[in-house]
Amino acid sequence: MIWLLWLFRVFEVLLTRAHGLSLRNISAKWKNLLVHMTILKASEPYILTFLYRMMSSAKKSSWNMGLVNSMHDPALLFISTDLGVVIRDKYPKARHHFLVLPKSDIPSIYHVKRKDLSLLYELHLLAVNVIEILGMKTDDFKIGFHALPSMQRLHLHVISTDFISSCLKTKKHWNSFNTELFLDYEYVRNEIEVNGSLRRIDKQKASELSAKELKCNQCNHVASNMPNLKSHLLVHSKR
Numbered sequence: 001m002i003w004l005l006w007l008f009r010v011f012e013v014l015l016t017r018a019h020g021l022s023l024r025n026i027s028a029k030w031k032n033l034l035v036h037m038t039i040l041k042a043s044e045p046y047i048l049t050f051l052y053r054m055m056s057s058a059k060k061s062s063w064n065m066g067l068v069n070s071m072h073d074p075a076l077l078f079i080s081t082d083l084g085v086v087i088r089d090k091y092p093k094a095r096h097h098f099l100v101l102p103k104s105d106i107p108s109i110y111h112v113k114r115k116d117l118s119l120l121y122e123l124h125l126l127a128v129n130v131i132e133i134l135g136m137k138t139d140d141f142k143i144g145f146h147a148l149p150s151m152q153r154l155h156l157h158v159i160s161t162d163f164i165s166s167c168l169k170t171k172k173h174w175n176s177f178n179t180e181l182f183l184d185y186e187y188v189r190n191e192i193e194v195n196g197s198l199r200r201i202d203k204q205k206a207s208e209l210s211a212k213e214l215k216c217n218q219c220n221h222v223a224s225n226m227p228n229l230k231s232h233l234l235v236h237s238k239r
């Protein structure tokens with residue numbers, strides 16, 4: 001935009017020199033063009049800021065809004081009601097891994113207040129429905145929330161306790177489901193009932209839990225690394 005204006009100025013100077021024309025003599029059309037260029041030049045910072053904001057918000061949404069997009073993906077959709085949807089987790093960390101999300105825009109479990117408890121109850125019912133539909137036992141599942149949610153939009157995890165999946169790769173994955181970084185539905189509901197909302201986990205404690213030793217969720221075995229844990233988990237597997 002700047003160089004266009006310069007080009008125009010150079011053209012104007014050449015024109016003036018060659019024909020003895022001054023800006024006064026230049027036709028109204030040219031004057032108008034000059035005015036428009038000036039307006040464009042003046043508004044350039046605003047246009048650039050606007051474009052930058054558009055680009056950065058689009059980038060942010062593609063990172064964070066993955067879940068909201070998944071809600072509308074027919075390949076992932078499992079159940080849909082007036083209040084919520086159940087989708088398959090795109091990167092399942094066990095043989096059965098679902099997410100229950102409200103249709104209303106609640107960013108996280110930390111935004112749920114006492115008045116939202118009936119909605120939370122509905123989401124839990126949907127979670128139980130999933131297990132019924134699969135013809136499995138609730139004892140073979142964990143139903144709860146991550147203390148450090150990574151995705152925008154409140155979601156309740158419904159995950160089978162086998163933890164057999166190629167998407168389960170890191171210590172962080174394991175500990176997010178198998179330490180206090182995973183908050184059972186009952187615990188969360190009770191906290192909100194008693195305190196009005198859920199208190200955020202201490203950052204220091206969260207990073208300690210994230211780095212905790214890899215203890216099996218079905219016996220006392222402590223694995224030395226993830227491949228070791230993954231092969232150990234197969235021992236408990238019935239299939």
Ligand SMILES: [Zn+2]
Pocket residue numbers: 146149150151155157
């Ligand atoms: Zn999550």
Ligand SMILES: [Zn+2]
Pocket residue numbers: 216217218219220221232236
């Ligand atoms: Zn074990």
